[in-house]
Amino acid sequence: MKKRRQQGILTGMPFMANLAPRTFVDDLGRKIFLAKPPARVVSLAPSVTESLFAIGLDQEIVGVTEYCDYPPQARTRPKVGYARPNIEAIVALQPDLVLAPREFMRADVLGKLEQLKIPVYIIEARTIEDVPSNILTLGRMFERAPAANQVAARIRERIASVKQKTAALPRLRLLYVLNSQPLITVGPGSFIHHLIELAGGTNVAARAAVPYPRLNMEEVLKEDPQVIVFPVGSAEGISEADRQLWQRWSMLSAVRQGRLHTIPSDLLNRPGPRIVDGLDRLVRIVHPEAFEGGNSP
Amino acid sequence: MGTGDWSGAPGAGTDVTAVGLASRGSVASGAVGRSSVLTPQRWGVTLLGLGLLALAIALVCLRFGAEPIGFSEMLRVLGLVVRDGEAGAESAGATGVILVQVRLPRILLALLVGGCLATVGVGLQALLRNPLADPYVLGISSGAALGAALAILLGIGTSVASLSALPLCAFLGGLGSILVVYRIASSYGHLPIHTLLLAGVILNAIFSALIMFVTSMMDPNRSFGMMSWLMGTLTAPDYPVLAVLTLYLILGAWVLFRQARSLNLLTLGEEAARALGVEVETVKRTVFFASALLTGAVVSVSGMIGFVGMVIPHAVRLVLGPDHRLLLPASALVGGAFLAAADTIARTLLAPAEMPVGVVTALAGGPVFIYLLAARKGRLSLS
Numbered sequence: 001m002k003k004r005r006q007q008g009i010l011t012g013m014p015f016m017a018n019l020a021p022r023t024f025v026d027d028l029g030r031k032i033f034l035a036k037p038p039a040r041v042v043s044l045a046p047s048v049t050e051s052l053f054a055i056g057l058d059q060e061i062v063g064v065t066e067y068c069d070y071p072p073q074a075r076t077r078p079k080v081g082y083a084r085p086n087i088e089a090i091v092a093l094q095p096d097l098v099l100a101p102r103e104f105m106r107a108d109v110l111g112k113l114e115q116l117k118i119p120v121y122i123i124e125a126r127t128i129e130d131v132p133s134n135i136l137t138l139g140r141m142f143e144r145a146p147a148a149n150q151v152a153a154r155i156r157e158r159i160a161s162v163k164q165k166t167a168a169l170p171r172l173r174l175l176y177v178l179n180s181q182p183l184i185t186v187g188p189g190s191f192i193h194h195l196i197e198l199a200g201g202t203n204v205a206a207r208a209a210v211p212y213p214r215l216n217m218e219e220v221l222k223e224d225p226q227v228i229v230f231p232v233g234s235a236e237g238i239s240e241a242d243r244q245l246w247q248r249w250s251m252l253s254a255v256r257q258g259r260l261h262t263i264p265s266d267l268l269n270r271p272g273p274r275i276v277d278g279l280d281r282l283v284r285i286v287h288p289e290a291f292e293g294g295n296s297p
Numbered sequence: 298m299g300t301g302d303w304s305g306a307p308g309a310g311t312d313v314t315a316v317g318l319a320s321r322g323s324v325a326s327g328a329v330g331r332s333s334v335l336t337p338q339r340w341g342v343t344l345l346g347l348g349l350l351a352l353a354i355a356l357v358c359l360r361f362g363a364e365p366i367g368f369s370e371m372l373r374v375l376g377l378v379v380r381d382g383e384a385g386a387e388s389a390g391a392t393g394v395i396l397v398q399v400r401l402p403r404i405l406l407a408l409l410v411g412g413c414l415a416t417v418g419v420g421l422q423a424l425l426r427n428p429l430a431d432p433y434v435l436g437i438s439s440g441a442a443l444g445a446a447l448a449i450l451l452g453i454g455t456s457v458a459s460l461s462a463l464p465l466c467a468f469l470g471g472l473g474s475i476l477v478v479y480r481i482a483s484s485y486g487h488l489p490i491h492t493l494l495l496a497g498v499i500l501n502a503i504f505s506a507l508i509m510f511v512t513s514m515m516d517p518n519r520s521f522g523m524m525s526w527l528m529g530t531l532t533a534p535d536y537p538v539l540a541v542l543t544l545y546l547i548l549g550a551w552v553l554f555r556q557a558r559s560l561n562l563l564t565l566g567e568e569a570a571r572a573l574g575v576e577v578e579t580v581k582r583t584v585f586f587a588s589a590l591l592t593g594a595v596v597s598v599s600g601m602i603g604f605v606g607m608v609i610p611h612a613v614r615l616v617l618g619p620d621h622r623l624l625l626p627a628s629a630l631v632g633g634a635f636l637a638a639a640d641t642i643a644r645t646l647l648a649p650a651e652m653p654v655g656v657v658t659a660l661a662g663g664p665v666f667i668y669l670l671a672a673r674k675g676r677l678s679l680s
Contacts, residue, residue, distance in 0.1 A: 083513075179522030182530045182651070208650045214525065217399045217533050218363040219649035221391060233516065248535060251394050 024141060027102055027124040037142045038096035044085055045101035048123060049074050050272035051135050055147040063093045087112050099123055125271030127194045132156050151273055158276040162283055165290055166200030172286050174201035175225035178212065180242045187213045192268050199282035201227065227286055228254040231265035238262055261285045335620045343617065347627055351634040358404050358641040363648035364395050371396065403533040407640045408633035410599050413546050413591045415632025418606030419625050420553050420584045423560040431606030432592040435478050436500030437471050441596035442527055443504045444470020446511045449523065468593030474500055475589045529602035529655020531640050545594035550629060552587040556580055557621040564619065602655045604662025605632050
C-alpha cells in the first residue's frame with residue numbers, strides 16, 4: 001500500500017523542494033490548495049493532534065477532540081467533538097484548515113465544511129509506514145520540514161530496529177481482544193493487525209475477512225494463541241470478569257503459561273508519533289526474551 | 298407439566314370457543330387449528346414428538362461449526378463424555394473441548410433463550426389478545442437492554458457476561474416497559490392492533506434513543522462491544538451461567554404454564570373470562586411479571602434477539618391449535634430449536650468470523666411476519 005502524494009502540477013523535481021507547491025492531495029484524493037501555511041488548524045483525531053504537537057505547532061492548534069489528551073497541553077484547547085464533530089464549534093474557531101481522520105469523517109460533515117469554504121484535509125494511516133509519511137506531509141503543509149524530517153526519521157529508525165530485532169525470532173500466535181462478550185478482535189485490514197505482525201506475532205484471526213471480526217471461539221481453540229493481549233484504558237488492567245472468562249479456557253497455551261497482557265489502547269489505536277512506543281510494548285509482550293538487558297531499542 | 302384438569306367445564310368451554318375462533322380466523326391461510334380437544338394422550342405424544350425433534354435439531358447443530366467435526370467423531374466424543382464425564386471430554390483432546398466447552402453450552406443457551414422468548418411471546422399474545430405481541434416488538438427487550446446498558450455504564454456489571462446485577466437491572470428495565478405497555482393496553486379495554494403496535498414502536502424508539510445515548514457516553518472501545526452485544530449475541534457460556542438461566546426459565550415457565558387455562562379463557566375477552574371465574578387482574582399481573590423476568594434474564598445474556606417471540610407462537614398455533622396448555626410448552630420447544638438452528642447459521646456462515654444471531658432471526662422472521670400480515674389483510678387472529 002504505497003501512497004502516492006501528488007507533487008502539484010508544475011514540478012516533481014526534488015531540487016525544487018524549497019519551492020514546494022502549495023497543492024496537497026489528501027487520502028480521499030481531494031486536492032487542497034493552501035496559499036500559505038495554515039495559522040489556525042482544527043484537529044479531529046488524537047493521532048493528528050499528537051503529530052502536530054510533535055512538529056512544534058503548539059500555536060497553530062486551535063481546536064481538538066475530547067479524546068486529545070496528549071501531550072498535556074492538548075487538553076487546554078477548545079473541544080469540537082469526535083465521532084460527531086460540532087460544525088458550529090468548528091466554524092467559531094475560524095480555522096484555515098481542518099485535519100480529519102478517514103474512519104470517523106462523515107460525508108455530511110465534510111460536505112457542510114466544504115460548503116462553508118473551510119478546507120478539510122483527510123488523513124489516514126493504513127500501516128505504520130504511513131505514520132512518518134503523514135508527518136512529512138504535515139511538515140510541508142505547515143513549512144516545518146526540518147522538525148518533521150527529524151520526527152519521521154526517528155520513527156523510521158525505531159521501526160527498522162524492531163524489524164531487525166524480530167526478524168530472527170520465532171513468531172508467536174497472538175489474540176488481540178477488543179471485546180470479550182461477544183469476542184471481537186482485529187483482522188487483516190486493520191492497523192493493529194499490521195502492528196501485531198510487525199512485532200513478531202501471528203494474528204490468530206488472520207483468516208477473518210473483515211477488519212474487526214467477531215471471532216468464533218472454536219477458531220481460537222484451534223489456533224491456540226500463545227499470547228493474549230487486552231487493550232485497556234491508560235490506567236486499567238484486565239477487568240475481573242474478563243479474567244475469569246479467559247481462565248476457563250485452561251487448554252490455551254496463553255492461559256496455561258499466564259501470558260495474558262494488557263496494553264494501553266491509546267498507544268496502538270493512534271497512528272501518531274507515539275505509535276512506536278506502542279509497537280515497543282507489543283514487542284516486549286511477544287518477545288520479552290529479546291530485552292533481557294532491559295535497554296530499549 | 299400438565300395442569301391437571303382435562304375435562305372440567307371451563308376446559309370444555311374453551312374447546313368450543315376455540316373452534317369458534319378458529320373457524321372465524323385463519324381462513325385465508327387455510328390453516329384451521331386441528332383437533333382442538335386436548336386429551337392427555339395428545340398432549341403427551343405431541344410434546345414428546347417435539348422434544349425429540351428439538352433433540353435431533355440440537356444434535357445436528359452440534360455437528361456443525363467453525364471446526365469441521367464428523368458425525369461419527371461427534372458421537373464417539375459424546376459417548377466418552379456420557380461414560381467418563383469431564384475426563385472423557387479431555388481425553389478427546391481439542392475436539393472434546395470444542396464440543397463440550399464451546400458448542401454444547403452455546404446450543405443449550407440457544408435452546409433456553411429461544412424457549413424463553415417463545416413462551417413469553419405466547420403469554421403476551423394471549424394477554425393482549427393480539428397475535429403481534431412479542432417482547433421485542435413491544436419494546437420490552439429494549440427496555441431490558443436499556444437497564445443492562447445503564448448497569449454496564451455505571452459499572453454495576455463490569456462485563457456483559459457477569460451474571461450479577463445485570464439480570465436484575467435488565468429485569469427492572471423490562472418490567473418498567475411492560476408496565477407502560479400494560480397501561481396503554483388497558484386504557485382501551487380491547488386494544489386495536491395498530492394502536493398496540495404503534496405503542497410498541499414508540500416505546501422501542503424511545504428506549505433505542507436512550508440506549509444510543511448511554512452508548513455514546515461510553516468510551517469508543519467499550520461502546521463497540523456494547524453495540525455488538527445489543528444486536529443479539531449468543532456466546533459459549535459457563536455451565537454455572539447456564540444453570541442460573543435454567544432456574545429463571547423454569548421459574549418463569551412454571552408461572553406461565555400454570556396460567557394456561559386462564560389464558561385460554563382470556564382469549565374470549567376479559568368480560569367473558571371474568572364471567573367464567575378468571576381473576577383477570579391477577580392473571581395479567583402474573584403473566585406480565587413472569588414475562589419481564591424471563592425477558593430480563595434472556596436479554597442480560599444475549600442482547601436483543603427479535604422475532605422468535607412473535608413468529609414461533611404463531612407457527613405453533615397454526616399447527617397445534619390455540620389451547621395454551623399445549624401451546625406454551627410446545628412453543629418453548631420449537632422456539633429453542635429454531636434459535637439453535639439460527640445460531641448455527643450465525644456461527645458457521647462466515648467462519649471463522651460470526652454474525653449476530655439477531656440478524657439471522659430477523660431475516661428469517663421478518664418475511665414471515667410480512668406474509669402473515671398480507672395473507673390476513675391485517676386481521677390476525679389468535680387461532
